[in-house]
Amino acid sequence: xxxxxxxxxxxxxxxxxxxxxxxxxxxxxxxxxxxxxxxxxxxxxxxxxxxxxxxxxxxxxxxxxxxxxxxxxxxxxxxxxxxxxxxxxxxxxxxxxxxxxxxxxxxxxxxxxxxxxxxxxxxxxxxxxxxxxxxxxxxxxxxxxxxxxxxxxxxxxxxxxxxxxxxxxxxxxxxxxxxxxxxxxxxxxxxxxxxxxxxxxxxxxxxxxxxxxxxxxxxxxxxxxxxxxxxxxxxxxxxxxxxxxxxxxxxxxxxxxxxxxxxxxxxxx
Numbered sequence: 001x002x003x004x005x006x007x008x009x010x011x012x013x014x015x016x017x018x019x020x021x022x023x024x025x026x027x028x029x030x031x032x033x034x035x036x037x038x039x040x041x042x043x044x045x046x047x048x049x050x051x052x053x054x055x056x057x058x059x060x061x062x063x064x065x066x067x068x069x070x071x072x073x074x075x076x077x078x079x080x081x082x083x084x085x086x087x088x089x090x091x092x093x094x095x096x097x098x099x100x101x102x103x104x105x106x107x108x109x110x111x112x113x114x115x116x117x118x119x120x121x122x123x124x125x126x127x128x129x130x131x132x133x134x135x136x137x138x139x140x141x142x143x144x145x146x147x148x149x150x151x152x153x154x155x156x157x158x159x160x161x162x163x164x165x166x167x168x169x170x171x172x173x174x175x176x177x178x179x180x181x182x183x184x185x186x187x188x189x190x191x192x193x194x195x196x197x198x199x200x201x202x203x204x205x206x207x208x209x210x211x212x213x214x215x216x217x218x219x220x221x222x223x224x225x226x227x228x229x230x231x232x233x234x235x236x237x238x239x240x241x242x243x244x245x246x247x248x249x250x251x252x253x254x255x256x257x258x259x260x261x262x263x264x265x266x267x268x269x
Contacts, residue, residue, distance in 0.1 A: 010113065011129035011138040018128045021120050024048075028139075030114040034162040042159035043117040046105060054151025055118040055143060057111035058159035068163055070112035071155045075144060075191070076137070076184050078200050085208035103158040111153060113139030114163045122151065135176065137183040144191065177236035178243050181205050185247045198248050205244045213237040 018026055025044050029035070043056045060070035074080070083089045116139060126145050129138045143153050185201050216237060220230035 009131070009134035009138075010136075011133050012131040014138075015128040015131060018120070018123050024120060025117055026120045026123055028113060028116045028118070029161075030163060030165075032164040033114060035115075036160050036162070039115075039159040039161055040117075042156055046154065046156060047117060047119060050154070052152050053154050054122055054146035054149065055111065055116055056105075056154045056156055057108075057116050058156045058161060060112060060114060060163045061160055063162055063164060068112075068165060070114065070163075071108040072110050073108055075109050076140065076187055077192070078188060078197070078204055081184060081188075081201070081204045081208065085204060085211055105154045105156045105158075107152050108155045109147070109153065110140045110143035111155065112163075114165065115161050118146070122146065122149070125149070133183050133186065135179045135183065137180075137187050141187055141190075144187075172232075174232050174235040174239065177233070178240050181208070181240060181244065182247055182250060185244075186251050189248075189251055202244050202247065205247070206241060209237045209240040209244065213241065 014028055025047060027040060027043070039058055043058060046056050047053050057071060060068040062068050080089065126142070126149065128142075130141050130145075133141060146153060185205065188201060189197060213234065216225075216230055216233045219225045220227060220234060224230075225233075
């Protein structure tokens, strides 16, 4: 175990482990997981037998055995954010579940960071995770850079783990909501440098915050969710409404100093 004096975030924390790793492959695994038999061997064997593979992930299940969304066929974009704001992204998940029924590995755009295996040499070549992401989309950025390096990302439906998932995020929704959209803003801005992108992003994220703020207000008032949890979500989306207009300065500050973008706990009004 490697001790750190501060919470460095997902990216920087994993980089500490990658730097100390000595094996041919590195398994990035969340602590709130249960690895099923042969899952690790299946990923390692696949990477060893496929030279074009830059990373591999497996089927991820909830504790009740239901399927957890753990891979995506495209990278986040303004269009994706717009669909997400209206909850239309849920429709796409149904098509992905049909594909998961097959046992044959297939290429994807990016994986959930709860369980990813990659060659140590490739991770070192790419300098690991981008530490300017404090929370969320670090693995998305890494997968994008792996693909840009000429390698492919694979999903292995025959191997699986159990992931409890999102417990810390749900308990701190008043700031993790902002962190999620700040990371999405940064990823899309970095890979879509058009002048108009920042304005479209702010508008779409603001619409998302308003829509979800209204929905959670209804849930709070009529008791569709526990009021304590609904109150945290309301606070998070209200802070997102106010903070999104400052995202460009957070993004530029993170790039200019070459260091970690401040967490939403520090920057949100």
